[in-house]
Amino acid sequence: MIWTKAFALSLQLACAATCAPKASSPVNSTLPSIDVELTPILDVENNTSLNGELVMDIHFASNETLLVLPLEMANAPSAQYTTETLEAWDRLGQLKLIQSDGTGSDSQPSRFWAVQRATQGPVVVRFKAKPRQIDPDVMVGPLFDIRANGDGLLGSTWALVPLPPDDTAEYQFSLRWNLKHSPQDAKAAWTWGEGPAPVTINGTSATFLYTFWAVGSMSTYPGDSDSEPLSPDYSMYWLEQPPFDVDATAAFVDKFFNYSSIFWKDTSGEPYRVFIRRNQETGTGGTALLRSFTFGWHDANSTTQDRLELLLSHEITHNWPQLNDVNxxxxxxxxxxxxxxxxxxxxxxxxxxxxxxxxxxxxxxxxxxxxxxxxxxxxxxxxxxxxxxxxxxxxxxxxxxxxxxxxxxxxxxxxxxxxxxxxxxxxxxxxxxxxxxxxxxxxxxxxxxxxxxxxxxxxxxxxxxxxxxxxxxxxxxxxxxxxxxxxxxxxxxxxxxxxxxxx
Structure with missing residues (x-):
């Protein structure tokens, strides 16, 4: 509810109401593929991390930019990989990457990696992300960054996964989770579907990046005993128990989203997912992306039910009316x-x-x-x-x-x-x-x-x-x-x- 600039720099660019893909599992696509596997390391004390592997069936010429990742989105930092935490290979072996910083197509300060030679065959990129360490006195920003909560991690894909710089090209994306280093009860969820099995979606880089995810020992709504939601494929996820009634809040969101979908003539049938984050810093707020949003709580004193419901309805409404002018x-x-x-x-x-x-x-x-x-x-x-x-x-x-x-x-x-x-x-x-x-x-x-x-x-x-x-x-x-x-x-x-x- 408080993220004016963050929303302008994310949901507008993603054309949330107009560019969202159909949430299905495409097969036999003729589009070039980008497959992502994420492996959370959640069983090592004080050393939580998220390892990623990106396999791209794309050719890159000598000195061509292979990947780009924003260094920050508004004032929320990304994983900010370096040549020590991001490496790449192709059929001929390891690729030497030329790293540089500049401004991305979304006007954000960004980091670029170019290949020194032309690639042959699929390109494999491996990266390692760490959750952001928070100063309790820092000003609350948009909820894009990668955070540790309870026995898990959550954040935006935008802050985590580097992709080729062409934001107009279409790809077939897949995302799967490897939970071998996670607690036995670990679950994984992404805007477009639940893991660990691969979820496949066609679209531009915005389709993939402007999304949220969570992984770990996680509670969900609807649970096994909950009634069927009014809204198809609607879910809520949290890694730490909030100080408010989550079931009542989830039911409130379901009722409002269902009513709003009718008003906005939304017949897409696409999923809608809500992620709850505990903020280590003092403050609350929410950030919306494609077909999902994350909202944060800090303590019981700052999270009354009335304030919470107004925040959530605001973030839900961002799913429809918008302009593409980032100004x-x-x-x-x-x-x-x-x-x-x-x-x-x-x-x-x-x-x-x-x-x-x-x-x-x-x-x-x-x-x-x-x-x-x-x-x-x-x-x-x-x-x-x-x-x-x-x-x-x-x-x-x-x-x-x-x-x-x-x-x-x-x-x-x-x-x-x-x-x-x-x-x-x-x-x-x-x-x-x-x-x-x-x-x-x-x-x-x-x-x-x-x-x-x-x-x-x-x-x-x-x-x-x-x-x-x-x-x-x-x-x-x-x-x-x-x-x-x-x-x-x-x-x-x-x-x-x-x-x-x-x-």
Whole structure:
């Protein structure tokens, strides 16, 4: 819920709502293959590691880049291999690798490995990753890095597996787990399927990398005694017992994901997996990738059930509305829609009360007048700046919803624009942009709406919710000045639980 920049640098690049593959097991593919085997070393005290072997049926020319791995994603470090922890061979023997650092195609600082000579036959790469050691005082970042939890490990594939640099080529990927150095009760799970047997998927590098995994002595939902989930192929995993009711939380996620899938017209039937991590540093939060997300808890005091459920619904919503623009404006839309629709769909599905809609946090933020760009650039230095796109995006979209309902006499809403944009994104990722959003605003509300969109991004003047922005049963009240704070309140005589009040 707090990872503005992290999401812009991951899920947008992965085209989460538009580029996800079909979660099946392709056979007899004509695509070049990339097969990965991961071997966790979990039975050696204080020496936990994760060994990987990558077999690529791909030819590389002399001096061509063999592999690339981001050094960090936002401020979360990857495995950061060196020539001592990553080696490669082909049919002729060991390959001499030329290591260099630069900027990857995803704009992240990255490490590259080139081959000194042309390769012959399949290329085998072996690497060894260690879990990140955490300073308890470090600022919580996106949950991409590799962590030890309990008797196991978890993290993102993005932080773990180096791949060839061509992020447009398609491959047949497989991932299998070797659990010979793991506890007898060890299990393994990945966004696209459970191990240890190989899971195969076709797609680009994003299909493989923008995913989460966990391995070790792991608890799962649904368990043997749990009822069948509403959502097909939905699971939750954790390596350490959290201080909250996991079964209740898993059931909440299942109910919300199922309802949201219907709203977003998601008929893909793809899996959906949730991973729970204990944070050694103080703080909570979540990070979404393709068809999965990880959320972290620190202690019982920072993890109330209400806060947790709002966090989880926000991360789930990231599965659908998005823009491919990796910039401040794209972040305002992706985080704003995640805030707006997580609250709105929870409300419609009777999973939260109307009282949950509060605005104080945005207006009391001392960075409330930052531009979108400044808030984006300061996101990993200042936690309060990181929150600006969430609140500003929520209020802006609520106002657009009010304008749409007003000009259509209630027959259309923000849903009209957002679902139309999602259809465009599903048809063509190149059109899934800020320009595409502005075109729809102009189409439905006129050029004035486009100008307002740009004005909101400057942070001046302070954005205010429109009088009917939460529907006919509410009014907007300024509850404080210096700084100004606005809230939605029930109109006198209105029953918030009535059908006419819910929009």
């Amino acid at each position: 401040a404006a794209g972040t305002r839309y992706t985080e704003g829609t995640a805030e707006y629709y997580s609250l709105r769909l929870l409300w419609r599905n009777n999973q939260i009360s109307t009282e949950t809609y509060l605005l104080e946090a945005y207006y009391l933020n001392p960075y409330v007048n930052l531009t979108d760009e400044d808030a984006y650039n300061q996101a990993w230095e200042t936690r309060q700046a990181q929150r600006i796109p969430y609140g500003r995006g929520l209020i802006y979209l609520t106002n657009v919803d009010a304008q749409m309902r007003a000009i259509s006499d209630g027959t259309e809403s923000l849903d009209t624009i957002v679902l139309e944009l999602l259809d465009i994104c599903r048809a063509s990722s190149s059109q899934c942009t800020e320009a595409g959003l502005l075109k729809l605003l102009d189409k439905h509300l006129g050029q004035g709406a486009v100008e307002e969109y740009h004005t909101v991004g400057t942070g001046q003047p302070l954005i205010q919710p429109l009088p009917d922005s939460l529907g006919p049963c509410f009014e907007v009240v300024e509850t404080q000045t210096g700084p100004s704070v606005f809230q939605w309140r029930f109109k006198n005589g209105k029953d918030a639980s009535s059908e006419g009040c819910q929009i």
